[in-house]
Amino acid sequence: MSLLEERRPAAKPTAMPLVAPQIPAYAPWLAAVLAGGIAALAGLLLGWSLVAVVLVAWALLVVGLPAWSAAIEGERRAKDRLVTTIAWSTFALAMIPLASLAWEVVENGHAIISSEFLTYDMRGVLGAGGGIYHALMGTLIITALATAISVPIGVMAAIYLVEYGKGNRLARTITFLVDVMTGIPSIVAGLFAFALFTMIFGPGVRFGIGGAVALSVLMIPIVVRATEEMLKLVPEELREASYALGVPKWRTIVKVVLPTALGGIVTGVTLAIARVAGETAPLLIIVGTTTTLNLNPFDGRMATLPVFIFSSVTTGGKYDAEQTARAWGAALVLVAIVMTLNLLARAVGKVFAPKTGR
């Protein structure tokens, strides 16, 4: 087949050659299957491990497909095949930890999930039984409070930066500080909240609102950044259209700019929530943990899912197996919460996205 195609331009010489020989459309798949087959065969014969087989198959594909392409299609197409193959491989590489993590969590966590696990706390439980209700509620309450603190502050700061500051000295300083805040290690945020509330309420203070403050220190910069980028995307023409109708600036921001950017802002906020929902270190310092349900974030220690996981696997001792099982169950619930939030963000973003009517 390739011989025929190579001959074609010679048989029909034209002044403007537009037809070039091509390897078939299924060539990449064929090459991948062949490379996999050869590597698997060699692996069986020589007794290689699975990882070695995959690596050899990949190497064969990266060399083989461009070589095949170079022989028939020429150098330019061969380079394209090489880069395409590498891009697909890096994508697959990036998916491996994600897929394996999701698999691991579901595999280890699904067995323990039951109505008891989700509705009981750990009061007086040593061996089997008990649940994560207290930690689940703690995580929901503390994250909700952190969101309630960070979203107004973050969104309004971004509005100042984009709508009022517009590159003046104060706005530039705030932008710089927000960038610095993005890099604050979470443990430092926890220490900050701890120091702050120790200063106000005396030593040894532990309560949920402190955790919410620590989380909002981590969350505000993310919300500011996401909102800022979204507000910058709103065309200046829309603001001018609104001004030209005699609408004051603040009303233009509330009724025109924010609704136009709302989809993106909601997505940014949800991603920020997902990011802090799994924080452990700051909550360990300022919220502590407990085995009983505490729904009052202003009084006493609260359990949260990440800290519950941490303390379950670090306690050790006689009931290690049960504790590890509960930790995996809690991890599955935490991942499920974060994933639900992400899906919710996409749905909300779609609902609020400007309608084109097409």
Add this chain to the structure above:
Amino acid sequence: MATSIDISDLNIYYGDFLAVEGVGMTIRARSVTAFIGPSGCGKSTFLRSLNRMHEVIPGARVEGKVVVDGQSLYDPSVDPVAVRRQIGMVFQRPNPFPTMSIYENVLAGNRLNSKRMKKAEADDIVERSLRGANLWTEVKDRLGKPGMGLSGGQQQRLCIARAIAVEPQVLLMDEPCSALDPISTAAIEDLIHELKSDYTIVIVTHNMQQAARVSDDTGFFNLKAAGEPGHLVEFNATSKVFSNPDDPSTEAYISGRFG
């Protein structure tokens, strides 16, 4: 309800850069005034200074006098928001609000100013404005659909409907037809003719035929040289500008012998 505008010795700046220098003219009520001239000569800048949209750009400022209905627009006691409610504006590119339906777009000026009104009254304003903008028959069955779903020409007429829904005294149009095809352009020119009986209309255009067709008075802006501020070369009745202009450079520009 329409009113005239008196401009004297107007200098317009972007920061330290003098963009337009020493403009003076009288824009008559219930007439169409067109501004023509090469790109970058300050026509749009001058137009935007007539309803204080110029100062929306950071660092932009104006010296001189713009008197509307006996009040100087740039007097410190004048509220720019109140000015823009009386002097509406239509932009070069159609810019309907993307989050709003056709119905809401027309009412945007009223709603955003939190004017309370009954449903019947709102319906009435929408129909009147859309009829005024020659768009009613095309959209009356899909008022709830997004404004962004209309064609470019329809979007521009929607923007005009939105501008006249707040019943301004003056309507400023910044190259309203430059992004439109000839049929939509003709629709908008017809509309300008009709609106003339109620509004004072000022239009910036690059299309000399359009200026000749729609306007009563014409102002020709030009640059003395590259980097120099723009200035008003000639301001006269359109018939005179296009047949027997006072200034030779006007004639050169109109007849295409520019430069």
